[in-house]
Amino acid sequence: MNTASKLGAYALGLAAVFGGAVGVGDIAGPAVATVQAEKAHGGGHGTADTKEPVVPGGLQVSQGGYTLVPEATVVEPGEETDFRFTVNGPDGKPVTRYQPLHGKELHLIVARRDLSGFQHLHPTQAGGGVWTIPLTLPDAGTYRFFTDVQPEGAKEQLTLGTDVTAPGDFRPLALPKSEPVATVDGYEVELNGTLTPGTTSKLVLTVRKDGKPVTDLEPYLEAYGHLVALRDRDLAYLHVHPDGEPGDGKTRPGPEITFYAEVPSSGAYRLYLDFQHDGEVRTAEFTARAGDADRPAERPAETDDGHGDHEHG
Numbered sequence: 001m002n003t004a005s006k007l008g009a010y011a012l013g014l015a016a017v018f019g020g021a022v023g024v025g026d027i028a029g030p031a032v033a034t035v036q037a038e039k040a041h042g043g044g045h046g047t048a049d050t051k052e053p054v055v056p057g058g059l060q061v062s063q064g065g066y067t068l069v070p071e072a073t074v075v076e077p078g079e080e081t082d083f084r085f086t087v088n089g090p091d092g093k094p095v096t097r098y099q100p101l102h103g104k105e106l107h108l109i110v111a112r113r114d115l116s117g118f119q120h121l122h123p124t125q126a127g128g129g130v131w132t133i134p135l136t137l138p139d140a141g142t143y144r145f146f147t148d149v150q151p152e153g154a155k156e157q158l159t160l161g162t163d164v165t166a167p168g169d170f171r172p173l174a175l176p177k178s179e180p181v182a183t184v185d186g187y188e189v190e191l192n193g194t195l196t197p198g199t200t201s202k203l204v205l206t207v208r209k210d211g212k213p214v215t216d217l218e219p220y221l222e223a224y225g226h227l228v229a230l231r232d233r234d235l236a237y238l239h240v241h242p243d244g245e246p247g248d249g250k251t252r253p254g255p256e257i258t259f260y261a262e263v264p265s266s267g268a269y270r271l272y273l274d275f276q277h278d279g280e281v282r283t284a285e286f287t288a289r290a291g292d293a294d295r296p297a298e299r300p301a302e303t304d305d306g307h308g309d310h311e312h313g
Contacts, residue, residue: 028261048198057159058146058237065090068147068160075137077166083135084126087149087160094129097152102221102241102275106131107148109237110139111230113163114127115270118283122230140168144235151266159237175268175287182273183285186210203227203259204272205284213255219246219277225257232268266290 061068070085086094087106100143108131110119116139123133137143143164150157181190193203205225207214217224227240235303243258244251257275271286 005122027123039133040174051297054112056231056236056238058144058161058235060181061160061162063158063160064154064156065222066095066149066151066154068162068209069094069143070145070162070164073163074165074167075135077137077140077168078135079147081241082132084130084132084149085123085145085149086129086131087112087147089151095149096125096129099150099152099154099156100120101148102226104221108133109146109148109228110135110137110143111235111236111270112137112139112143114141115143115175116173117143117234118228118270120226120274120283137164137166140166140170141172142166142170144230146237161237162237168169175270176285178287178289179189182286184282185280186281187214187277187284189275191286191288201261201292203261205257205259206255207257207275207277209277214270214277215252215254216277217254217257218276218279219253220274220281222246223260224251224253224275226274227259227261228272228274229261230272232270 022074035254056287067088068085069088070083072083075081076081088194102108104122105139106123108119108121108123110121111117115257117137119135121133121135123131143166144161145164146161148157148161181188181193183189188208188211190206190208191203191208193201196310205227207217220226223242223245225242227242229238229240230236238261240261243260246253257273267290269288269290271288273284273286275284276282284312
């Protein structure tokens with residue numbers, strides 16, 4: 001399979017949602033979240049319930065009339081570039097005013113479509129509604145770019161997404177195995193919790209260093225931790241924030257960071273926890289499966305002929 005075909009195969013997507021705890025709980029539920037809407041009918045027919053699909057975050061370039069517009073959609077891998085983009089409003093013009101979200105006007109999340117190469121960035125405005133950030137895409141492949149924003153005048157926070165290609169020979173990595181503990185720079189982060197679709201469920205992430213609990217986590221973007229979840233294959237997106245905040249008189253700076261999330265569907269996910277300690281932000285990554293607990297969460301790597309391993313039966 002040539003490079004273009006491989007990139008195209010990874011651009012296919014489905015629906016969305018946040019994953020579950022690794023090895024400590026399973027998730028099962030409907031494939032698509034729905035909302036109830038009542039429509040009145042004339043002639044004595046009364047009312048009827050209709051279900052409308054909820055589009056997951058990050059699967060749309062445009063939402064609510066706002067559009068993510070990169071200046072370039074091709075970036076050379078391994079080379080730092082001044083990546084620029086705008087968020088255009090319903091009038092087609094770049095938005096220049098935003099409501100801050102967790103200390104920043106815009107959050108930029110980047111991940112390759114095999115869920116590797118995660119980056120959580122904060123561009124700056126260069127004037128005229130143009131955002132800029134020094135960016136390096138480490139390897140060839142198709143990357144999904146997400147912006148968390150709330151333009152001034154928008155009714156709600158928006159997550160807009162678009163693809164950017166780093167050309168070259170691309171072979172997707174296998175999805176890492178599900179493990180309850182992730183390690184990064186000498187830190188161990190343990191994930192505990194059980195999520196059930198359609199209800200608010202609790203996740204607890206415990207941070208340790210050299211086996212000892214970390215009790216002096218530092219505020220990062222007005223919180224002790226930030227959690228992003230991307231679903232395998234379509235990269236549906238959810239940004240979840242923890243319970244409580246620094247300085248509220250009840251939230252401790254570790255070792256536990258508690259999150260609440262609602263899960264509408266099943267699938268394999270990659271979870272990314274950003275936390276700050278000793279003046280540096282680190283990211284702990286997990287693979288998790290929501291639903292179908294008897295099936296492995298890992299996606300096989302491609303073989304030499306460009307196809308993943310398959311089971312037959």
